[in-house]
Amino acid sequence: MDQLPNLGREQEMLDSMGLKSIDDLFSDIPEEVCRSDPLPLRGPQSEEEIWSDAQRLLSVNIDLDSRPSFLSAGLARNFVPTMVSMLATRGEFLTSYTPYQPEVSQGMLQAMWEFQTMVSELVGLPVSNVSMYDASTAAAEAITCAVRVKGRKATQKGVVYVSQFVPPHRLSVIENYTKGVGIELRTLEHNMDGRVNLEAAAAAAGSCAVYVEQPNAFGELDEGITQLKQIIGEKTALIVGVDAVSLGIVEAPGNYGADIVVGEGQPFGIGPTAGGPIYGLFACKKDYLRMMPGRIVGKTLDEDGKDAFTLTLSTREQHIRRHRATSNICSNETLIALMGAMHMALLGPEGLEKLALRVAATTEATKQAVTSISRVELVDPETPNFREFAVKLPGDAADAVAHMDAAGVLGGFPMGEWWDSMSSCLLIGCDERTSQSDIDALLVALSSWVEEVSA
Amino acid sequence: MSDIFQFNGAEGSGWSQPEPMIDGATDTIPSLLRRSILPRWPRASEPELVRHYTWLSHRNFGIDTGFYPLGSCTMKHNPRINERIIQLPGIDRIHPLQPEHQIQGLLSIFYEMQEMLEICAGMDQVTLQPVAGAQGEFAAIRCIQEYHSSNGESHRDKVIVPDSAHGTNPASAAMCGYEIVEIPSGEDGRLNLDALSAAVGDDTAAMMITNPSTLGIFEPEIVEAAEIVHAAGGQMYYDGANFNAILGKTDPGRMGFDAVHYNLHKTFSQPHGGGGPGSGPIGVKAHLADFLPSPLVDREAAEDDGSTGDGYRYFWRKPAKSIGKVQQWHGNAGAVVRAWAYYRRYGRELELMSEHAVLNANYLRHQIMNPDSDKHDSIHSMPLDGAPADVVKHEFTLSMMPVKETTGVTGKDVAKRLLDYGYMSPTLYFPMIVPECLMIEPTETESREVLDKFAEDFLTILSEDPEVVQTAPHNTDVRRVDEVLAARSLVLRKELDE
Numbered sequence: 001m002d003q004l005p006n007l008g009r010e011q012e013m014l015d016s017m018g019l020k021s022i023d024d025l026f027s028d029i030p031e032e033v034c035r036s037d038p039l040p041l042r043g044p045q046s047e048e049e050i051w052s053d054a055q056r057l058l059s060v061n062i063d064l065d066s067r068p069s070f071l072s073a074g075l076a077r078n079f080v081p082t083m084v085s086m087l088a089t090r091g092e093f094l095t096s097y098t099p100y101q102p103e104v105s106q107g108m109l110q111a112m113w114e115f116q117t118m119v120s121e122l123v124g125l126p127v128s129n130v131s132m133y134d135a136s137t138a139a140a141e142a143i144t145c146a147v148r149v150k151g152r153k154a155t156q157k158g159v160v161y162v163s164q165f166v167p168p169h170r171l172s173v174i175e176n177y178t179k180g181v182g183i184e185l186r187t188l189e190h191n192m193d194g195r196v197n198l199e200a201a202a203a204a205a206g207s208c209a210v211y212v213e214q215p216n217a218f219g220e221l222d223e224g225i226t227q228l229k230q231i232i233g234e235k236t237a238l239i240v241g242v243d244a245v246s247l248g249i250v251e252a253p254g255n256y257g258a259d260i261v262v263g264e265g266q267p268f269g270i271g272p273t274a275g276g277p278i279y280g281l282f283a284c285k286k287d288y289l290r291m292m293p294g295r296i297v298g299k300t301l302d303e304d305g306k307d308a309f310t311l312t313l314s315t316r317e318q319h320i321r322r323h324r325a326t327s328n329i330c331s332n333e334t335l336i337a338l339m340g341a342m343h344m345a346l347l348g349p350e351g352l353e354k355l356a357l358r359v360a361a362t363t364e365a366t367k368q369a370v371t372s373i374s375r376v377e378l379v380d381p382e383t384p385n386f387r388e389f390a391v392k393l394p395g396d397a398a399d400a401v402a403h404m405d406a407a408g409v410l411g412g413f414p415m416g417e418w419w420d421s422m423s424s425c426l427l428i429g430c431d432e433r434t435s436q437s438d439i440d441a442l443l444v445a446l447s448s449w450v451e452e453v454s455a
Numbered sequence: 456m457s458d459i460f461q462f463n464g465a466e467g468s469g470w471s472q473p474e475p476m477i478d479g480a481t482d483t484i485p486s487l488l489r490r491s492i493l494p495r496w497p498r499a500s501e502p503e504l505v506r507h508y509t510w511l512s513h514r515n516f517g518i519d520t521g522f523y524p525l526g527s528c529t530m531k532h533n534p535r536i537n538e539r540i541i542q543l544p545g546i547d548r549i550h551p552l553q554p555e556h557q558i559q560g561l562l563s564i565f566y567e568m569q570e571m572l573e574i575c576a577g578m579d580q581v582t583l584q585p586v587a588g589a590q591g592e593f594a595a596i597r598c599i600q601e602y603h604s605s606n607g608e609s610h611r612d613k614v615i616v617p618d619s620a621h622g623t624n625p626a627s628a629a630m631c632g633y634e635i636v637e638i639p640s641g642e643d644g645r646l647n648l649d650a651l652s653a654a655v656g657d658d659t660a661a662m663m664i665t666n667p668s669t670l671g672i673f674e675p676e677i678v679e680a681a682e683i684v685h686a687a688g689g690q691m692y693y694d695g696a697n698f699n700a701i702l703g704k705t706d707p708g709r710m711g712f713d714a715v716h717y718n719l720h721k722t723f724s725q726p727h728g729g730g731g732p733g734s735g736p737i738g739v740k741a742h743l744a745d746f747l748p749s750p751l752v753d754r755e756a757a758e759d760d761g762s763t764g765d766g767y768r769y770f771w772r773k774p775a776k777s778i779g780k781v782q783q784w785h786g787n788a789g790a791v792v793r794a795w796a797y798y799r800r801y802g803r804e805l806e807l808m809s810e811h812a813v814l815n816a817n818y819l820r821h822q823i824m825n826p827d828s829d830k831h832d833s834i835h836s837m838p839l840d841g842a843p844a845d846v847v848k849h850e851f852t853l854s855m856m857p858v859k860e861t862t863g864v865t866g867k868d869v870a871k872r873l874l875d876y877g878y879m880s881p882t883l884y885f886p887m888i889v890p891e892c893l894m895i896e897p898t899e900t901e902s903r904e905v906l907d908k909f910a911e912d913f914l915t916i917l918s919e920d921p922e923v924v925q926t927a928p929h930n931t932d933v934r935r936v937d938e939v940l941a942a943r944s945l946v947l948r949k950e951l952d953e
Contacts, residue, residue, distance in 0.1 A: 002800075003531075003532060003534065003800065003808075003899070003900055004807065004808075004811050004899055004900070005900065005901065005902035005903070006811055006814065006815065006899075006902060006903050007807075007811070009903060010810075010811075010814060012903075013814060013818045013903060014814070016818070016821070017817060017818060017821045019817075019846075022810050022814065024846065025810070025813045025814060025817055025846050026704050026813070026846075027845075027846065028672070028673045028675065028844070028845070028846055028848075029673055029701070029704060029705050030675055030677075030678065032678060032709075033677070033678060033705045033709040033710050034704065034705055034709075035703060035704060035705055035706060035709070038703075038803055038806070039574060039575065039703050039803045039805060039806065040574060040803070041571060041574060041802050041803040041805070042799075042802045042803065043802045043803060043804075044799075044800060044801050044802040044803070044804050045799045045800060045802065047534070047536050047800070049799075050536060050540075050796050050799045050800065051536060051539070051540070053799065054540040054543065054792075054796060055543065056560075056763075057545075057560035057561075057563060057564055057763060058540070058543045058544075058545025058546055058560050058561070058564075058792075059543075059545050059560065060545070060559050060560030060563075060762050060763050061545040061546070061549055061557060061558045061559070061560045061561050062553070062557040062558070063544035063545055063547075063548035063549060064548045064549065064550055064553075065544060065548050066544070066548075069550075071550045071552060071553065072550075073550075073552055074783070075550060075551070075784075077548070077550070081470055081501075083501055083504065083505060085542065087504075087505065087508045087509070087512070089538050090508075090509070090512040091517050091518070091519025091520070092512040092513065092515040092516065092517045092519060092520055093512055093515060093517065093728070093729055094517065094519075094533065094538070094726045094728055095517035095518035095519045095520075095523075095530075095532075095533050095726050095727065096515055096516060096517040096518075096727065096728070096729045097523070097525055097528055097530060097727045097729070097730070097879075098727070098729065098730035099515075099729060099730070100880075100883075101516075101870070101871075101874060101879065101880050102933070102936040102938075103871065103874055103928050103931040103932065103933055103934065103935065103936060104515070104516035104874050104879065104928075104931050104932070105514075105515055105516060105729075106511075106514040106515070106932050106933055107510075107511035107512055107513065107514035107515030108511070108515050108729040108730075110458065110511055110514070111508070111511050112729075113458075113947075113948070113949070114458060114459045114460070114949070116947060116948050117460070117948040117949040117951075118494065118496055120948045121494035121495050121496060121951075122494045122496075126947070126948065127947055127948075128947075128948070130730065131731070133586045133587065133590065133782055134586070134782055134783060134784070135783065136780070136782060136783035137590075137781075137782065144630075167783075169780055169783040169784070170783050172779035172780040172783075173779070173780050173781060173782065173783055175779060176594075176597055176778055176779055176780065176781055177630070179597075179632075180597065180600060180630065180631035180632035180633070181630065181631075181632045182632060221484060221488055223485040223487045223488045226487055226488065247490065247494070248490070248493070249481055249484065249489065249490055250484070250488055250489070250490055251487070251488050251489065251490045251491070252490060252494075271547040271548055272547075272548065272549060272550050272551070273541070273546060273547055273549070273788060273789045274546060274549040274550070274551050274558070274561055274784070274785065274788035274789070275550075275551030275782075275783075275784025275785050275786070275788055276586055276732070276782065276784055276785070276786055276787035276788055276789060276790070277586070277731075277732030277787040277789050277790060279732075289945075289947075295730060296947060297947070298941040298942070298945055298946055298947055299941070299946040299947075300936060300937045300938070300940045300941035300944075300946070301936075301937050301940060302933040302934040302935060302936050302937065303926075303934040303935045303936075303937070304933075304934050306933055306934070308933040308936045308937075309936075310936045310938050310941050312938065312941040312942050312945065312947075313942060313945075315942075317622075318589070318622035318623050318625075318626035319621075319622040319623075319885070320622070321622075321626075322622045322625045322626060322635075323625035323626055323628065323629040323635040324629070325622065325626040325629075327626070327630070328589040328590075328592065328593055328623050328626035328627040328629075328630055329587070329589060329590075330587065330588065330589045330622075330623050331587040331588060331589065331720060331727075331730065331731040331732070331733035331735075332587070332730055332731040332732075333728075333731045333732050334728055334729040334730035334731050335726070335728025335729055335730075335731065335732060336728075336731075336732060338728075338729065341459075342504065342508060344496055345459055345462075345469070345496065345497050345499050345504055346469050346470040346499065346501065346504060347469065347470060347496070348466075348467070348468075348469045348470075348496050348497060348498040348499065349493035349494055349495065349496050349498070350466045350467050350493070350498075351467060351469055351470055351472065352493065352494065352496065353490075353493055354467070354472055354475070355472065357475045357480065357481065358472065358473070358474075358475045358476070360475070360480040360481050360484075361475035361476040361477045361478075361480040362476050363480070364477060364479075364480035364483075365476050365477050365480070384483040384484045384485070384488075401554070402554075405554060405557075410550075410553065410557075413552055432472070432473075434476075436476070
């Protein structure tokens with residue numbers, strides 16, 4: 001056992017305490033609850049053996065880079081600069097705890113203050129926290145935060161409108177976070193073309209909040225969302241969920257009236273990692289600051305008048321406020337946010353714009369290619385897309401995905417898994433790494449399926 | 456002081472990218488939606504950024520830097536093989552929605568972890584979805600809420616927590632809409648059964664408690680407590696933050712708990728990363744299993760050997776009355792894989808880990824509380840045990856009250872002075888029931904020599920000129936930080952020129 005420096009020296013340590021055996025250390029556990037038999041688990045392994053098993057088991061998985069892949073659904077098959085993981089895994093960052101002792105934690109505190117600034121710039125709002133778990137918990141806690149801020153003056157008490165086109169796995173998280181505390185979720189309807197129904201949106205005025213995503217679950221961009229704040233008014237919070245990369249070319253929601261912006265930070269900093277650890281972005285207007293969840297870093301001075309950073313506004317948090325806290329969040333995703341900050345800083349403003357243009361370009365190129373197949377039609381032909389678009393197929397999309405899979409192409413996500421009524425729809429996701437040969441492979445695989453079902 | 460926004464080189468100097476595949480892709484985006492002003496991010500090159508972040512890392516203290524006796528956080532060594540493994544494309548480049556047959560290796564690791572955690576805690580079903588301890592608490596309390604509701608008992612609207620509980624316990628229950636009933640600990644710091652009996656009723660939904668308690672002592676009457684709560688129709692919830700103390704020795708199942716969360720970032724060596732990521736799987740007894748977040752991993756015999764060669768096909772399964780999701784994918788898979796690598800190191804010998812964690816805590820407590828006579832004579836005043844106990848478990852608390860009364864030196868002063876000696880401070884002023892509390896958890900990965908030296912330095916601090924201690928730290932990157940100013944005059948981002 002190579003993790004125990006005192007192995008073999010137990011007895012001398014026990015002797016010095018006047019104890020006879022290790023059992024004496026556990027004599028306070030009542031016999032009726034003691035485990036007498038050994039744990040029925042496998043034997044211990046050496047590092048070498050663990051590595052072999054990890055390699056063997058993980059190589060059974062088919063990774064996204066090993067074949068043409070068009071699966072996104074809110075995660076990015078990105079390229080993370082090599083610098084990022086090499087620096088973020090420096091032990092001083094990797095093995096530190098939440099920086100409760102600012103005098104010896106200035107490094108992470110400053111990095112998070114810089115992160116807050118970059119996120120604030122990205123979304124166009126003055127305040128950002130240090131991260132949420134992911135986009136879904138960021139959205140859910142944005143809603144509970146908005147209800148705390150707007151609840152009293154709302155004419156529709158405890159009511160929040162959520163866009164019809166939020167993916168069900170994210171909506172499920174929102175439902176869990178709002179159910180117990182009595183928040184009523186109502187649906188914000190969309191038109192047949194995928195855009196938010198602005199006339200219906202007027203009904204949300206006077207509720208606590210409206211939550212929409214830009215782009216929506218179909219990857220569609222909707223300029224109507226820029227008018228939502230005017231429609232719902234100052235008494236109702238506008239919460240916008242974003243694709244963070246899209247903000248290199250798409251207007252920052254803070255600039256069209258959003259009160260809170262949330263989103264998946266993952267495209268900056270880390271691979272899809274089977275869904276986690278990733279990190280959620282959370283930024284807001286100052287009115288929400290004292291009701292927001294999560295850690296926040298502030299700049300201050302030390303005793304000698306030197307600039308210094310520290311966690312601040314902790315009186316919102318569970319370790320101080322207990323059941324009156326604004327959230328139970330304690331561990332968050334700081335290390336991944338650090339990786340995100342490194343990635344953002346390497347991109348710079350023009351690098352971000354270029355990254356967004358690259359994603360827009362592969363999305364458009366793939367869309368043109370796929371719609372050249374007869375009997376494959378865009379679900380919403382008039383709407384611009386970013387990263388993803390939905391097509392209607394002449395058959396079951398899950399069947400199409402299985403057919404393409406057999407041909408070595410990960411062809412997208414069958415939308416019937418989200419909505420029964422959309423079983424013939426395929427969600428195709430693109431990213432900066434989508435190549436012409438990927439698109440060609442998708443075209444061949446999907447065409448051959450269409451031919452098969454048309455025959 | 457320099458910050459990252461001082462880098463402002465030429466456009467695109469930082470990091471090159473290929474050109475967009477086609478031109479004009481944004482033509483269809485309405486002008487109303489086009490961004491006009493780019494975020495004012497730094498323009499920095501790789502060499503500049505590598506130096507910047509290396510400089511920041513030098514100004515940060517981790518376990519790799521030195522002893523980190525932070526009570527209740529289990530800051531054990533993080534084996535480096537973990538980091539190497541999660542860089543493999545079979546985890547880093549995996550999408551959670553890939554078809555099951557493409558991710559059999561990952562699913563088999565998930566299954567092995569579910570099963571291992573079930574065995575270690577005496578639970579019937581584990582899900583790995585919650586991504587932090589607090590989220591595990593929230594998810595499990597939501598399951599309990601739906602369980603009561605399905606029994607026609609949604610009138611149960613109160614959750615009981617001891618006054619020594621972690622802050623996340625009441626916060627998590629409150630997020631489910633529960634009213635919190637806090638019960639006082641007994642004078643000895645232990646759970647007070649009379650107070651518990653008085654608090655339970657037909658409105659009790661659950662009790663949340665950790666054992667060993669936040670004082671580091673095992674609650675001897677835990678079985679009786681569970682009987683009281685169960686007799687009233689409530690459920691018992693185990694906060695697994697202190698699981699490192701008892702693994703293999705006893706388990707929450709035997710103690711009478713119905714639900715438990717694990718902290719893979721404490722007990723199973725997922726690095727804390729400056730505040731996360733964590734991973735907070737939950738385990739439950741059979742009667743709650745149908746309510747768990749969806750999906751969890753199951754398996755069936757495969758026709759061939761199965762892709763992993765173990766004879767099984769693994770698949771996602773949705774529990775019958777699932778509460779739905781608490782994280783939109785499958786939890787922090789990367790943390791689960793790290794924890795798996797850590798578990799494999801010990802296997803059935805996991806109990807050794809707890810034995811050494813408890814050995815180290817008791818040894819350090821003994822070294823601090825029993826100074827040799829030379830040392831003792833120079834000490835102004837000794838701390839008191841936070842709670843009387845012959846043995847503690849993985850951590851212990853000290854009350855610095857006598858020191859404060861004699862010299863004016865507070866627990867916070869001692870904590871700050873420890874920073875000068877190259878240690879991370881212990882947990883400060885928690886649990887709140889111990890006045891001037893320092894909570895110390897050495898973990899199993901510290902050598903006897905480190906513990907001896909720490910005890911010696913700790914006692915030296917108690918004999919130092921109080922003025923020196925009260926003005927500490929002296930040798931750190933910055934001196935004591937003005938937290939009041941930070942909260943009063945909020946500077947939460949860099950102000951940038953237009």
